[in-house]
Amino acid sequence: MSEPFLVSLRVVALALAFAVPAGVGLGLGLARGRFPGRGLLDALVLLPLVLPPSVVGYGLLLAFGRRGPAGRLLEALLGVRLVYTTAGAALAVAVVSLPLMAKGAEAAFAGVDRRLEEVARAHGMNRARAFSFVTLPLAAPGLAVALTLTALRAFGEFGATLTFAGYLGGATATAPLELYVAMQSGDDARAGRLALGLSLAAGLATAAIARWGRRRP
Amino acid sequence: MGTSTRVGRPAVGRAEGRRAAGGRRLGRFAALGLVAGLGPGCRRGGEAEPRVIVAAAVSLREPLEELGRRYERARPGAAPRFEWGASGELGRRIAAGAPAELFASASPQALGPLEERGELAVACTLARGRLVLVRRPGPELEGLDWHSLPRHPRLERLAVGLASAVPAGAYAEETLRRLGAYDALAAKVVRGATVRHVLDLVARGEADAGFVYATDVRGRGDVLVVGEAPEPARPAVAFPLALVGRPGAAARDFATFLCGPEGRAAFTDFGFDAP
Numbered sequence: 256m257s258e259p260f261l262v263s264l265r266v267v268a269l270a271l272a273f274a275v276p277a278g279v280g281l282g283l284g285l286a287r288g289r290f291p292g293r294g295l296l297d298a299l300v301l302l303p304l305v306l307p308p309s310v311v312g313y314g315l316l317l318a319f320g321r322r323g324p325a326g327r328l329l330e331a332l333l334g335v336r337l338v339y340t341t342a343g344a345a346l347a348v349a350v351v352s353l354p355l356m357a358k359g360a361e362a363a364f365a366g367v368d369r370r371l372e373e374v375a376r377a378h379g380m381n382r383a384r385a386f387s388f389v390t391l392p393l394a395a396p397g398l399a400v401a402l403t404l405t406a407l408r409a410f411g412e413f414g415a416t417l418t419f420a421g422y423l424g425g426a427t428a429t430a431p432l433e434l435y436v437a438m439q440s441g442d443d444a445r446a447g448r449l450a451l452g453l454s455l456a457a458g459l460a461t462a463a464i465a466r467w468g469r470r471r472p
Numbered sequence: 473m474g475t476s477t478r479v480g481r482p483a484v485g486r487a488e489g490r491r492a493a494g495g496r497r498l499g500r501f502a503a504l505g506l507v508a509g510l511g512p513g514c515r516r517g518g519e520a521e522p523r524v525i526v527a528a529a530v531s532l533r534e535p536l537e538e539l540g541r542r543y544e545r546a547r548p549g550a551a552p553r554f555e556w557g558a559s560g561e562l563g564r565r566i567a568a569g570a571p572a573e574l575f576a577s578a579s580p581q582a583l584g585p586l587e588e589r590g591e592l593a594v595a596c597t598l599a600r601g602r603l604v605l606v607r608r609p610g611p612e613l614e615g616l617d618w619h620s621l622p623r624h625p626r627l628e629r630l631a632v633g634l635a636s637a638v639p640a641g642a643y644a645e646e647t648l649r650r651l652g653a654y655d656a657l658a659a660k661v662v663r664g665a666t667v668r669h670v671l672d673l674v675a676r677g678e679a680d681a682g683f684v685y686a687t688d689v690r691g692r693g694d695v696l697v698v699g700e701a702p703e704p705a706r707p708a709v710a711f712p713l714a715l716v717g718r719p720g721a722a723a724r725d726f727a728t729f730l731c732g733p734e735g736r737a738a739f740t741d742f743g744f745d746a747p
Contacts, residue, residue: 316676320676320677320678321676321677321678322676322677338678339629339662339678421662421673421678422662422663422665423662423663436634436663439558439561439634439636439637439665440560440634440636440637441560441561441564441636441637442636
């Protein structure tokens with residue numbers, strides 16, 4: 256019963272380890288950058304959020320499956336296979352949840368008044384210090400909201416994970432996948448327990464967020 | 473009350489806009505399901521004769537689609553509609569009230585609970601099949617057969633249908649147990665949602681080997697057929713056709729056609745064994 260939730264935790268942690276830095280970087284680039292292809296990048300970043308998860312999963316399978324170009328390369332160079340592995344499930348989850356992190360970070364950075372950063376620079380801070388001590392703290396509340404939404408989307412991911420990484424107990428079988436397989440196997444008791452567990456977790460998370468949101472000035 | 477209608481209306485409008493003609497047909501099936509749910513007596517009240525819905529094992533897809541086309545040519549307007557899936561799952565959907573009038577299963581076991589409750593009656597056995605071990609091509613899997621399966625050093629993943637839903641998976645597990653090989657293989661097993669999913673896993677190279685019916689691999693160059701299980705362990709694979717509840721005349725007529733000489737011949741044409 257608790258194994259699927261542990262798998263979920265592992266998969267989400269691994270996915271966030273990729274999606275959060277990548278999303279913050281993309282968000283910063285989109286908020287501040289003036290470069291050719293910015294509009295295209297903006298559209299591409301949103302795509303995994305808009306596409307049906309089955310399309311994302313199928314695309315990943317064609318690219319990162321054993322016969323796909325990226326999959327072949329990974330296996331030849333690193334001996335890594337993604338289908339039926341925790342890393343594969345994490346990749347699917349990361350791709351699907353990345354847009355929320357990137358767009359959230361973009362909004363958070365866009366809301367920071369750049370003149371404050373310029374003031375810090377004028378007082379002798381270098382670019383990196385001005386960013387860490389002025390921009391980042393000001394963007395923090397927005398980044399926290401983006402992180403929360405990203406993590407919640409990651410926990411709820413189902414379609415892309417199943418299509419790409421497949422179902423393997425202990426490796427890719429996150430709680431949502433386990434629920435689907437229990438239902439398909441006619442094990443209503445197990446499906447019910449998992450649905451209840453997932454609903455409770457989601458309820459607690461949204462309640463905590465609502466409370467935390469009220470406490471902020 | 474006012475809020476709920478305001479919320480409800482745009483959702484309907486959006487659905488209609490998205491699939492104009494399909495939505496109407498879907499609505500008709502939904503209505504059919506509703507009527508069927510009220511009781512077998514008033515199932516057939518409409519002016520237009522509803523299509524016969526056949527829940528069918530995905531392994532029977534090619535012969536059943538062909539027979540559906542031939543039946544439609546002989547009786548215009550009577551095109552049966554098929555719902556493909558894993559037999560175990562189809563059986564559970566029927567038990568939950570899915571509006572199928574015929575059920576073509578890949579195993580008599582999938583009929584069991586429904587048959588005991590008197591909710592369906594077997595019309596005939598459509599065909600018999602053979603469970604085979606298939607593997608992906610590749611020199612490193614040379615020498616893989618039913619006996620070397622538990623010990624083969626290069627076998628990392630073995631695709632087996634989810635036994636509680638996919639009869640081919642249940643047949644495979646049963647056979648491996650009889651050969652005393654299941655325990656050694658359990659850690660390498662990955663599950664497929666249908667027998668065709670198992671085939672796809674092997675064809676894509678994501679699984680090294682798997683268990684499907686001989687007819688599933690017909691005409692496919694991307695997987696190699698290793699063969700059937702050695703004799704006393706070989707499972708008897710049968711595809712029964714059942715009438716669900718009290719089916720209408722159209723469904724009974726289609727069942728008679730499938731069980732008749734033309735139906736039987738089509739199954740053997742597609743590589744199945746005669747019942």
